[in-house]
Amino acid sequence: MTTWDGFQAFATTPVAVLPPPGGPPRSLEERLAYHSRFVTVRTPAIDALAKNVRMLMILGRHQAVTARPSLIVTGPAGAGKTTALLQVGRACHLAHARRHGPAAAAGQAPVAYVLVPPAAGAKTLATEFARYLGIPVAAGMSQAQITNAVCHTYTSARVQLVMIDEVYRLNPRTTTGAQSADLIKDLTERIGTTFVYAGIDVTTTPLFTGVRGAQLAGRASLIDCTAFPTRLGDEEPFRDLITAMEGALDLRHHRPGTLPKLAPYLHERTAGRIGSLARLIRQAAITALIDGTERITKTTLAAIRLDHLAEQHHRPHTRPRSRSTNTS
Incomplete structure (x- = not known):
């Protein structure tokens, strides 16, 4: 995936x-x-996520100066966060295909799905974004070069929705975690798309702490995918x-x-x-x-x-x- x-x-x-x-x-x-x-049973979490993603995509469609508003799906393990995320991603993909047709949509990738690797630094995370669209990454490329390639290709492919899963692995209190958080912030400002994050009990992790956490919390709405x-x-x-x-x-x-x-x-x-x-x-x-x-x-x-x-x-x-x- x-x-x-x-x-x-x-x-x-x-x-x-x-x-x-x-x-x-x-x-x-x-x-x-x-x-x-x-x-896949349609749950309240899937309905809430679909409704909010559609609203934020419309809200940010013509926003070009600052990063678009985003969403965070949080909750305990096994509560259906990833399932909800993927179902909304599937719906977005199919809606794009219906609107534009197979021929017009050729070369476009309306949805991206990226997993945050454990203890990932910014360069590793940027490489994951590149790998999703098959962007070549040479051994000697710097993080800035990979990021530039990602931003250019994602814009060219008209990516409308970026889903980042396992976001609880990011810890802005560490050096590598802070660099990864800065990378995501950079991507949200340079790629004209809606970002949705998912992770286990995100509000109890360091993700919302410090200056970087405050920036994320100030831009992202929260959907709590709790147990039934x-x-x-x-x-x-x-x-x-x-x-x-x-x-x-x-x-x-x-x-x-x-x-x-x-x-x-x-x-x-x-x-x-x-x-x-x-x-x-x-x-x-x-x-x-x-x-x-x-x-x-x-x-x-x-x-x-x-x-x-x-x-x-x-x-x-x-x-x-x-x-x-x-x-x-």
């Missing part, structure tokens, strides 16, 4: 969809592949999420309504994180296909080992009680 060809393939590959009622039954292999990919609560006023967002996922299952003997009834148990298993929930339901569906039961039950769910974060929440480690010793 961190190259233009890879992102273009992702954006243009048809999404997984449940077959229409009355259609020919799919083979076991087809259904295994379907549940491996599975559907069991209840929000009169609504039950977690149960609604489960219902949507259950409705996308392609299992012949599964009883509709089974999973929503298990909402309290599923919330306990996953702490309300959409990433853990999606993995649990996908693995349960694949298990049901392989063992031939074709349905998901609480027994099926209980037998599945989830990611370590979810397992720690569900089965918190308790220190064994120390035995008393007789010192008499």
